Amino acid sequence: MHAPLPAVTPSRTAFFFDLDGTLADFCLRPEDVRIAAQPLADLAALADLSGALAVVSGRALSEIDRLIAPLAVPAAGVHGVERRDANGTVHRLPPEELPPPELAGRLERALAAFAGAFVEDKGAALALHYRGAPTHARAVLAIAQAAVVRHPQLRLQPGKFVVELKPARADKGRAITAFLDEAPFAGRTPLFIGDDRTDEAGFAVVNAARGISIKVGPGETCATYRLDSVEAAAAWLRDLVCPGTPPV
Ligand SMILES: [Mg+2]
Structure with a gap:
């Protein structure tokens, strides 16, 4: 059972977004995946509105940047193995x-x-x-x-x-924890939205911080909330940046 999604105040929320399976449907080959124009525009608008939005993906940082271009935001790539903070400094494992x-x-x-x-x-x-x-x-x-x-x-x-x-020493939960220790994320309510097993570590960290964890699609999860599909996630994102807009 999953509760209806709570109201979110962008200026007080630290947003963490997975991409594949969350904002974009899968393709046979990962290089063919695209985020549709509307959710991409809404992601950029939310980054502006909030001032604290990061992508947390299994993709490499360079691939994240390509997928969300021209938007440039802090990001954790390869499930947290590489992390670019809000200052642009990239943290990597030895x-x-x-x-x-x-x-x-x-x-x-x-x-x-x-x-x-x-x-x-x-x-x-x-x-x-x-x-x-x-x-x-x-x-x-x-x-x-x-x-x-x-x-x-x-x-x-x-x-x-x-x-x-x-x-072994990297996961999405650790990446989110690291962001939450830093400006502009520190002191805000974390929200993480993802779809896959790699996202569970992120959901657990967000739950422990009394944040909002959202699983996209079916499957077992420790997330508190659920959206049924990539389309439902896009509609939720649309409503965050333009409340009351009917889904397109
Ligand atoms: Mg995913």
């Missing part, structure tokens, strides 16, 4: 906590047997996608599991038709 450089090639060779599956090299994490090869889910997962056994600095981060190998 190299020994990252996937070793040769691992991407090794995983690519291992996945070659499974048509439709591929490796996305984010540098700080490696994503094994199988949206185009859903029947090979178990085989892909087994390959990922074997890799984390060999590289104990990494952890598995399962998602929707993807399993990622990311540094």
Whole structure:
């Protein structure tokens, strides 16, 4: 059971937005994903209205920037492995906590047997996608599991038709905690909206801070509130920046 969404005062809220599956629908390949013009404009308007809005995504910072351009906001990328604060300073983990450089090639060779599956090299994490090869889910997962056994600095981060190998010491919850310690986010009520398992760590942090956690779409969650779809999330965002506007 999920409660109706509460009223939100942008000037007193620290907003954290996931992108894929939250503001944009999935595509077979992540580079084909686009955020529609209206939610993108509304995101920019909300960033202005609030003054405290960050993107918290599994994508690399450069990919986040490309997806929300021309908007430029603080952001945590690769599930919190890299974080750009409100001053523009980028915080990264030391190299020994990252996937070793040769691992991407090794995983690519291992996945070659499974048509439709591929490796996305984010540098700080490696994503094994199988949206185009859903029947090979178990085989892909087994390959990922074997890799984390060999590289104990990494952890598995399962998602929707993807399993990622990311540094153990990073998650979205830690990224949100770090933002909440800094201006302009500190002292505000946190709100985090996301759709996938990687977002659960963020929901937990926001719940502990008596904030507003919103899960987009179906599935088990510790979020307090739910919106049914990317379209419902866009309508909610529309209403935040233009209260009372009928959905388009
Ligand atoms: Mg997502």
